[in-house]
Amino acid sequence: MKNLRNSFLLTLVLALFFACGGSGRQSTSKIYIVTTTGMIADAVKNIADTLFEVEALMGPGVDPHLYKAKQSDTKKLLAADVVFYNGVHLEGKMAESLESLAKTKAVFAVADGISESRLISTSQFSGTHDPHIWFDVTLWIDVVKYVNLKLQEKYPEHKAHFQQNTVKYLNQLVQFNTWVAEEVNKIPDSVRVLVTAHDAFGYFGRVYGMKVEGLQGISTVSEPGLKDITALVEHISSSKVKSIFMESSVSARFINAVVEGCKQKGHNLKLGGTLYSDAMGAAGTEEGTYIGMIRHNVNTIVVGLK
């Protein structure tokens, strides 16, 4: 029993030692908005500009499917005045926690702003949708409208300010959407095939008329089987697709396997560069904004395939 007493003492000492730590956000008087992905944070920043403090939990290069919460993330969510998350199961189990948080504070899934008929249903099971909604700019326009609506409801005193910013940003997005469509149209029809690591570009392909082939399924957890790779190699070699693309938040291993396989079939498949899929680029760079991220992708795809 002496051991017991010693353990208690040790615990007390260690607990006191660690209790001195602890971190959270620096308290400011500004209204604090927390989002899960950087894309949503970007939308909020465009609507509220410097009025609010906006922060995304999943930073540049973080795969939301594999995101692990830090303790400070919990504190941020608890401290937030409003929380926006993607929804349609992008955040996995975390969405359940956010739904329970919604009972006590303003928490919104931005995908709720998109009518269900415009979401891509996945597989034969009802009620499951492709979560990568940001790759269709027209869908993202709906998201921005929804965020604007929710912010106006929550902070009616800033209504005019939000409305003005939103109209400005929506104009940008509409023009940007036209630009994306024109760029993709420059790729010859026969090679307008986008081959990437996982099925993140379903919406992009649907709205801008590109065939999309992904190695992995929607989730990045299961690894592609040998059959997936062989079938893809066969397909690429026969249709003479010029380039294949990496993704910022997904491992490059499988893409390299496909390139190697095509080489053996006598088809010289190039690496077309890296696309941003589930996360934006570093903050402060052009790719660290929603428009910059999509623009980078479109430029990379057009150069690689033309």
Added chain:
Amino acid sequence: MDLVIIITACLVAVTSSIIGCFLILRKMAMVGDAISHSVLPGIVIAFMLGGTLGSWYLLLGAAAFGILTTFLIEFFNKRGGMQHDATIGVVFTSLFALGIILVTVYARDVDIDQDCVLYGELDHVAFEEGKNIFGLLIPYTILRLSVMLLCVLALVVFGYRGLFLTTFDPAYAATIGISVMAWHYILMAAVSLSTVLSFGSVGAILVVAFLITPPATAYLLSDKLKQMILLSLVFGVSGSVVGYYFAAAIDGATSAAIASVLGAQFIVVFAFKAVQKKYFSAPNIPVV
């Protein structure tokens, strides 16, 4: 927030440590890890039947496969005369593989695996709205885990003799009319249900760590079952508290920090025992 998270961790620590003591003594420590993998087909099948990713349905499928896992392990162990470690390995890899096949064939387009639909995040208990009990807001997770703990406590307190005898001396237990199989299955059912329920609240790594590490550390210090259980509770609970503040200090994942602290406890005690053995005991000289 701090208190709610620490209490949640402690509830899982206490439940798992108690059960873990029996698992370790039966040389079945890895059964918790096995269950964390072998529930995948249960989740996928429940999803295929139910068609949604709502968690209650999937939890049921997971629990069913948790129990199936322990039954299969015991079946092959008894009928095939194999060691527990081998049967655990065979059963959980096969079931996990079956789950992967189901995902790739039937649910390729759905983000489904234990990580997404079953394993919870310890910290997120802080987001839960509580139920008002005597003026205190108590999160549902804590209520659920408390009920689980009470069930396990009841099992161990009222079934202590049966569990004790069938763990240490099954042959003797059988001769005095205690059913070794029955107690084994009762324990295994408790393991599956409590682990699956705990996975949903605190995630897999922490449950497996609580099941094995505190009992293993306690095992180094004691050779009496009651004392071992008490010691493992002390290690489990203190590890939760220290681990929580450790995570706060380095801003890491809370569950991983707690699991690391449990590992550190084991190493410290192990080193302590090694030093003690080398310098403070003289096994070759008979004690007068």
